[in-house]
Amino acid sequence: MFCLILQACYFAIPLPVESASTFTVYDGKAGSDIIVSETVDYPLKALVFTSTNLKTLVGVVSEISVSLHDNATAYSLLISNNGTKVFLFPQVKSIKPFIPFLDNFISATIEWKHVNI
Numbered sequence: 001m002f003c004l005i006l007q008a009c010y011f012a013i014p015l016p017v018e019s020a021s022t023f024t025v026y027d028g029k030a031g032s033d034i035i036v037s038e039t040v041d042y043p044l045k046a047l048v049f050t051s052t053n054l055k056t057l058v059g060v061v062s063e064i065s066v067s068l069h070d071n072a073t074a075y076s077l078l079i080s081n082n083g084t085k086v087f088l089f090p091q092v093k094s095i096k097p098f099i100p101f102l103d104n105f106i107s108a109t110i111e112w113k114h115v116n117i
Contacts, residue, residue, distance in 0.1 A: 049086045
């Protein structure tokens with residue numbers, strides 16, 4: 001069953017997760033210009049994708065979203081800082097399984113985008 005719910009809101013002040021502490025799990029290797037961090041000391045686990053290259057950021061986040069959807073994993077996205085920062089909240093018990101695959105996934109996505117553009 002396919003269920004997609006979109007909701008957009010604007011808040012004048014940042015949400016608490018936007019100022020939560022993070023540590024970097026992927027530092028923009030392979031020329032992707034994307035930094036991926038994980039929230040720490042926050043009740044919800046989230047991956048935070050940051051980049052000034054909006055086209056690349058959108059490409060990577062959309063590919064990851066499609067992959068999560070294909071695996072029947074619910075998730076939420078929060079887009080902030082004029083689109084340069086995206087918080088991904090997968091509805092899973094642990095984010096740790098995502099981290100080893102980020103480097104290969106992002107590199108492969110960047111290479112695929114370069115070939116197909």
